[in-house]
Amino acid sequence: MPPQADVRQDRRTTATASAAQSLPAPMLDTYREVVTPEGVALHLPAAGPVPRALAWAIDFAARGAIMLVIGMLLGVMGKFGQGLYLVAMFLVFWAYPIVFEAAWHGQTPGKRALGLRVVSGDGAPLGWLPAIVRNLLRTVDMLPFGYAAGLVSCLCDPHGRRLGDRVANTVVVHVLPHRDPARVPLAPSQAPAQPLLLPEQGAVVAFGERAPRLAPARQAELADLLSPLTGARGLAGARQLLGMANWLLGRR
Amino acid sequence: MRQEQFVARHEAEWHAFDAWLRHRGGRRDGRAPALDVAEVPARYRRLCQQLALARRRGYSQPLVESLQDLMQRGHAVLYRAPPPRWRLALRFLVAGFPQLVRSQARCMWASAALFCVPLISLFVLLQWQPETIHGLLDPMQIAQMEQMYDPSDERHTLGRDSGSDWQMFGHYIMNNISIGLRTFASGLLAGVGTIAVLVFNGVFFGAVAGHLHVAGYGDPFWRFVAGHAPFELTAIVIAGGAGLRLGLDLIAPGQRRRGDALIEGGLIGARLCLGVAFMLLVAAFIEAFWSSIGSIPAWIKYTVSGVLWTGVFAWLWRGGHGDAERPDAP
Numbered sequence: 001m002p003p004q005a006d007v008r009q010d011r012r013t014t015a016t017a018s019a020a021q022s023l024p025a026p027m028l029d030t031y032r033e034v035v036t037p038e039g040v041a042l043h044l045p046a047a048g049p050v051p052r053a054l055a056w057a058i059d060f061a062a063r064g065a066i067m068l069v070i071g072m073l074l075g076v077m078g079k080f081g082q083g084l085y086l087v088a089m090f091l092v093f094w095a096y097p098i099v100f101e102a103a104w105h106g107q108t109p110g111k112r113a114l115g116l117r118v119v120s121g122d123g124a125p126l127g128w129l130p131a132i133v134r135n136l137l138r139t140v141d142m143l144p145f146g147y148a149a150g151l152v153s154c155l156c157d158p159h160g161r162r163l164g165d166r167v168a169n170t171v172v173v174h175v176l177p178h179r180d181p182a183r184v185p186l187a188p189s190q191a192p193a194q195p196l197l198l199p200e201q202g203a204v205v206a207f208g209e210r211a212p213r214l215a216p217a218r219q220a221e222l223a224d225l226l227s228p229l230t231g232a233r234g235l236a237g238a239r240q241l242l243g244m245a246n247w248l249l250g251r252r
Numbered sequence: 253m254r255q256e257q258f259v260a261r262h263e264a265e266w267h268a269f270d271a272w273l274r275h276r277g278g279r280r281d282g283r284a285p286a287l288d289v290a291e292v293p294a295r296y297r298r299l300c301q302q303l304a305l306a307r308r309r310g311y312s313q314p315l316v317e318s319l320q321d322l323m324q325r326g327h328a329v330l331y332r333a334p335p336p337r338w339r340l341a342l343r344f345l346v347a348g349f350p351q352l353v354r355s356q357a358r359c360m361w362a363s364a365a366l367f368c369v370p371l372i373s374l375f376v377l378l379q380w381q382p383e384t385i386h387g388l389l390d391p392m393q394i395a396q397m398e399q400m401y402d403p404s405d406e407r408h409t410l411g412r413d414s415g416s417d418w419q420m421f422g423h424y425i426m427n428n429i430s431i432g433l434r435t436f437a438s439g440l441l442a443g444v445g446t447i448a449v450l451v452f453n454g455v456f457f458g459a460v461a462g463h464l465h466v467a468g469y470g471d472p473f474w475r476f477v478a479g480h481a482p483f484e485l486t487a488i489v490i491a492g493g494a495g496l497r498l499g500l501d502l503i504a505p506g507q508r509r510r511g512d513a514l515i516e517g518g519l520i521g522a523r524l525c526l527g528v529a530f531m532l533l534v535a536a537f538i539e540a541f542w543s544s545i546g547s548i549p550a551w552i553k554y555t556v557s558g559v560l561w562t563g564v565f566a567w568l569w570r571g572g573h574g575d576a577e578r579p580d581a582p
Contacts, residue, residue, distance in 0.1 A: 036300070036327060038296070038297055038300035039300065039304060040303050040304050040323060042323075042324055042327060043320060043324070078416075079416035079418060079419040080416065080418040080419070082418075082419045082422065083416070083417075083418030083419040083420070083421050083422035083423070084418070085422060086419070086421075086422025086423050086425065086426045087421070087422045087425050089422075089426055090422075090426040090430070093426075093430070094429075094430070094433065102333075105328075119328075123324075123327065123331075124327070124328070124331035124332070124333075125328050125331065125332040125333060126333070127333030128333065128336055129519050129522045129523065130518075130519075130522075132522040132525065132526070133519065133521065133522045136433050136436065136437050136522065137437050137440060137518070138437075139433070139434050139437035139438060140437050140438060140440045140441060143441075163440060166511065166514060166515075167440065167498070167515060167517070167518035168515070168518055168522075169511075169515045169518075176321070178321060198309070198310030201310055202311065202312050202313060205255065205311070205312035206312045208312075209312055209313075209314045209315075210314075248254070248255070249254055249256035250253075250254025250255065250257050251256055
C-alpha cells in the first residue's frame with residue numbers, strides 16, 4: 001500500500017468543523033465534510049437516489065446498446081460468435097461499472113451525464129478495490145427487486161450511501177460546475193457608514209462579484225435590503241454597495 | 253490583509269497550479285506546464301493554507317469557492333490510487349491470493365464444510381436409496397442430466413446438449429463467474445445468502461453425481477467433471493469463505509465498529525473475488541476445451557485431474573509461504 005494510506009487513517013469526518021471555524025459552508029444536510037491532512041475541509045455534496053437512478057438508467061441503455069452492436073457483429077460468426085457474445089455479456093454486466101469508475105475519475109457515462117462521481121469516503125479518488133466491492137455488492141442492493149434494499153439504505157444514510165457504498169466506504173457526490181472567479185467591477189471606493197462583521201463584509205463583496213451577472217432591477221431589489229446601511233434605494237443603493245465592496249477589497 | 257491585495261499577491265501561483273492540473277493529462281501541445289512536479293506537493297500545501305486564511309478572514313464566497321475548487325482538484329490528483337501494475341497482479345496471483353485464503357482459514361473451512369457435507373452425504377444416500385432423487389430434482393432435470401451423460405451417445409462430447417466449445421466457454425464464464433461473485437456478495441445478508449448458495453450447490457451436485465453414478469452413467473460424468481472440478485469447486489468454496497467473512501463482520505465485528513469491520517471484510521472479499529474470478533476463468537477454459545473431449549481415455553483424464561487437484565492445493569497451501577505475510581493488492 002502507498003504511504004498516503006496511513007495518512008488517510010487520521011482523517012475524520014466532521015459535520016461542524018468549518019461552521020465553527022469561520023464563514024459557514026452551505027449547511028445542507030447531505031453535505032459531507034472531510035478534513036484533509038492539510039487541515040482544510042473537502043466539501044462532498046452527496047447525491048440522492050433520484051439522480052443516481054437516472055444515471056443507472058442511462059448506463060443501462062448504454063449497456064443495452066453495446067450488447068446490441070456486439071450482437072449484430074458477432075451474429076454472423078456462428079457458434080464461436082455466440083461464445084464471444086456471452087463473454088462480452090459477462091464483461092458488460094460485471095466489468096463495465098468497475099472499469100469506468102476506477103479508471104475514469106469515478107464516473108460511468110451515466111454518472112458523467114448526470115454530473116455525479118464516486119469518491120472514496122475520505123474524499124480521495126476511487127481505487128480499484130473499492131470500485132470492485134461497491135459494484136459486486138449491487139447483487140445485494142438489488143434485492144428483493146429493483147434496488148429496493150439499496151434505496152432503503154440510501155434513504156436511511158445521512159450521505160445517501162447504498163449497502164455497497166457502505167461496505168466499500170465510498171460516496172456518490174455531485175460534481176460542482178467549475179466557475180472562474182468573478183471580479184468586482186471598479187467603482188469609486190466608499191467606506192461603509194458603520195463597521196461590518198466579517199460575514200457581512202463577505203456578503204457585500206459577494207454582491208459586488210455577482211452584480212455584473214444580475215439585471216439592474218434585481219440589483220436594485222437586493223440593494224434595497226441593505227437600505228439601512230446605504231441610506232439609498234434603487235440603483236443608487238446598488239452603486240453604493242459596489243463602492244463599499246471596492247473599499248472592502250482594499251481599492252482605496 | 254484586504255482581499256484584493258491577497259489575490260494580487262497569490263494569483264499567479266493559483267493560475268500556475270490550475271494550468272498544471274489542466275495539462276497534466278499529457279497534452280503535449282507546447283504549452284507544457286511550467287511547474288516542476290517535485291514542487292507540486294509544496295504548492296498544494298501552500299494553497300491549502302491560503303484557502304484556510306481566506307475562510308478565516310471572511311473573503312468573499314466566490315473567491316473561497318474558487319480556491320476550494322482548486323484545492324479539491326489538487327487533492328484528487330495527489331491522493332489518487334496508484335495505477336494497477338501487471339507485475340503486482342502476477343505477484344498477487346502467485347503469492348498474495350493463497351496468503352489471503354490462508355489468513356481466512358476458519359471461514360474457508362466452514363465454507364468447505366457447508367458445501368461438501370451436503371454433497372457427500374447426498375451422494376452416499378443416493379447409493380443406498382436411489383429413489384430419493386425424485387424428491388430433490390424434477391423429472392425434466394433428471395432427464396436432461398441423463399441425456400447429457402448418456403454412455404450410449406455417439407457424439408463424443410461430454411456434459412452438454414449441444415453447442416460448440418466456444419459457445420460453452422462463453423456460457424461457463426457468464427454463468428459460473430456470476431455465481432461465484434454472487435456467492436460472495438450475498439454474504440452481506442448476515443451470511444445467510446452465502447450459506448444458502450453453498451448448501452444449495454452442495455445438494456445439487458451431490459444429487460446429480462449420486463444419481464448419475466448409481467444409474468450407471470458414472471463414467472462419462474466423472475470423465476467430464478474431473479478436469480475442471482479442482483478449480484471450480486475450490487473457487488466456489490473460497491467465494492463462500494469470503495461471503496462468510498463479510499457476514500461475520502456484520503454480525504460479530506468484535507472490537508471494531510460495525511462499519512469499519514464491514515469495510516475491512518469488503519476489501520478482503522474484493523481481493524478474494526479477483527482470485528476466484530481468475531480460478532473460474534481457468535475452470536471455464538478447461539471445462540469448455542478439455543473436459544468435453546469424449547475420446548480421451550479415462551486414465552488420462554483422472555491423471556490430469558489428480559495433477560490439477562495437487563497443484564491447486566499446493567498453490568493455496570504453500571503459495572507465498574515465507575514471504576512477509578502481507579498480501580498485496582494488485
